[in-house]
Amino acid sequence: MxxxxxxxxxxxxxxxxxxxxxxxxxxxxxxxxxxxxxxxxxxxxxxxxxxxxxxxxxxxxxxxxxxxxxxxxxxxxxxxxxxxxxxxxxxxxxxxxxxxxxxxxxxxxxxxxxxxxxxxxxxxxxxxxxxxxxxxxxxxxxxxxxxxxxxxxxxxxxxxxxxxxxxxxATLPDRDVRAGLAESIKHAAIRDPAFLEWHEANAGAILRRDAATLGELIARNVAIKADVVSRDEREAGLREILNYGHTIGHAIEHLMGYELRHGECVALGMIAENEIAVGRGLLAREGADRIRALIASLGLPTRLPTRLDPAEIWAACQHDKKNRGGAVRMAVLQGIGAATAISDATDAEVSRVIEVVMPLP
Ligand SMILES: NC(=O)c1ccc[n+]([C@@H]2O[C@H](COP(=O)([O-])OP(=O)(O)OC[C@H]3O[C@@H](n4cnc5c(N)ncnc54)[C@H](O)[C@@H]3O)[C@@H](O)[C@H]2O)c1
Ligand SMILES: [Zn+2]
Structure with missing residues (x-):
């Protein structure tokens, strides 16, 4: 059916x-x-x-x-x-x-x-x-x-x-399935705490591509996206939360020369942007740790394969299409299940948080 x-x-x-x-x-x-x-x-x-x-x-x-x-x-x-x-x-x-x-x-x-x-x-x-x-x-x-x-x-x-x-x-390579899951984690994290728990409980079935599990995953994702878009079709406000993980994620994608999948970069972007939310008291440390653990359990990277220059990450963030009036715009979590847009992220803040996704020495 x-x-x-x-x-x-x-x-x-x-x-x-x-x-x-x-x-x-x-x-x-x-x-x-x-x-x-x-x-x-x-x-x-x-x-x-x-x-x-x-x-x-x-x-x-x-x-x-x-x-x-x-x-x-x-x-x-x-x-x-x-x-x-x-x-x-x-x-x-x-x-x-x-x-x-x-x-x-x-x-x-x-x-x-x-x-x-x-x-x-x-x-x-x-x-x-x-x-x-x-x-x-x-x-x-x-x-x-x-x-x-x-x-x-x-x-x-x-x-x-x-x-x-x-x-x-069925013919999609595993790496592309996992990359797509980053957007699913994104939707759950910004809008639906129960759905985040569902990912944690069903990680095995998701990775096995169990048909009923994938059907449910897709249906719950499109319902979240449809709801956000119906409230703000042209990104005048709420729709911006869909950019969670994407400001630093796009910077990584660009600087890695598109070698990584978009979803892999978004996973790294969510981990780094969560540190901004933790640093500002918007997200508890356990929330950030939980998302990082889920990203890992769904087979997505939690660290870059090679070191990038933090100054270049910041410069790439400044070129983002989402920016207005020269300020870097970013969507960060306010606890699990809610997000808000910020426009006052600083060079120092981004340079600090990017370290959490750098390769281990
Ligand atoms: N419009 C939006 O709101 C929106 C949102 C997110 C992403 N995007 C855009 O989507 C693009 C990325 O999409 P994508 O990740 O689907 O990439 P893609 O369209 O490049 O597809 C990825 C690869 O998978 C192959 N492929 C597709 N279906 C397959 C299948 N069933 N079996 C085997 N191989 C298959 C393709 O040939 C391609 O090599 C980017 O350009 C991004 O900007 C748009
Ligand atoms: Zn995306």
Whole structure:
């Protein structure tokens, strides 16, 4: 039985369907949105298209499939232009719908194209990584990278639905599953103490990829993300808490030359940012220790593989897109289950806390 979570926004609502073979619901979602079945245009990650040919052909039917080379470099204006050309050739009009099958790269890219083609056409997300299923595919942020940084050009564009077919996840390497779990720890830590306990109690089943456990994990994550987004779609306030672990995490990701997975960097970012919260009396030491222990038990790194220069970490934090008026913005925990944004983190504070994730001598 597929699970369903609704995203309710002031101007639209859409379902997230989670289950084995959930892909079979694609046509009913397309028809319910008012799009024409003839206008379906499928964009898929090349690696996923190869691994899941039969599953994807159910959606493509007799139409062309547009594939995107795996990797962050595909999230570019050049790739967006290539998709625009293909949309034009296929005569996809305002009643068309782009179906994005892949991880966050394909979802962000195809979502951006859907949000801008003819000033916005429908878009269906079919995330195939855990990261995309529990985070990227929900919430309507789309975009591409430029030479000036990640996600520099983008639009808010909500999908007509999200289909998480658990069969796709079966081919995901263990390292990518663990990386996705960092976002799950993030959601629990900022919003749901009982869910954090659930991770502690179910770490073994999660890592074994027990189907019922993964289904529950994804459903609880998307419910948290949907709730936060419904209260603050455009990140005017509350949505900022989703950036917990991401200010220092993005700095690490950038300085490590994208050698580490995004989720691995977020895990390290949460550990370091927790020390800021502890230092300010916002989070008890036991809370920080608990999260570090959970990160370790889910097979994520708790230390960097090589030493980084704290001054460079600070400089990278200062370049973060989230900053306003020159101040570094960060979301830190206020106990387990709550978070708040701060904009007065200092160079000295970040240089001190980054030591907790440096390699042991
Ligand atoms: N829009 C948002 O709100 C949001 C939120 C979080 C992350 N993101 C973005 O998401 C991107 C990261 O997403 P990601 O971690 O999914 O990375 P990704 O899309 O690069 O996928 C990771 C790798 O997994 C492979 N892959 C995908 N599905 C697979 C499967 N089922 N089996 C085997 N291999 C598979 C891909 O080919 C790729 O090599 C980043 O660009 C990030 O900025 C966006
Ligand atoms: Zn993230």
């Amino acid at each position: 597929a699970r369903r979570v609704m995203v309710e926004l002031p101007h639209c609502r859409y379902p997230i369907v989670i289950g084995a073979w959930a892909i079979s619901e694609w046509s009913s979602l397309v028809l319910a949105s008012g799009a024409s079945r003839a206008g379906v245009f499928v964009v898929a990650d090349a690696c996923v298209a190869e691994l899941h040919r039969a599953r994807i052909s159910q959606v493509v039917e007799d139409k062309e499939l547009t594939t995107i080379a795996s990797g962050e470099t595909s999230k570019s204006l050049a790739e967006a232009e290539r998709i625009y050309q293909a949309l034009g050739a296929a005569r996809v009009g305002r009643d068309g719908v782009i179906v994005a099958i892949g991880g966050g790269v394909v979802g962000d890219l195809a979502g951006f194209v859907a949000g801008t083609w003819m000033r916005g056409i429908r878009f269906l997300q079919v995330p195939t990584t855990l990261e995309a299923a529990i985070d990227a595919a929900v919430g309507g942020k789309t975009g591409v990278n430029t030479a000036h940084g990640k996600n520099m050009v983008g639009v808010f564009h909500q999908p007509i639905g999200v289909i998480v077919d658990l069969e796709f996840l």
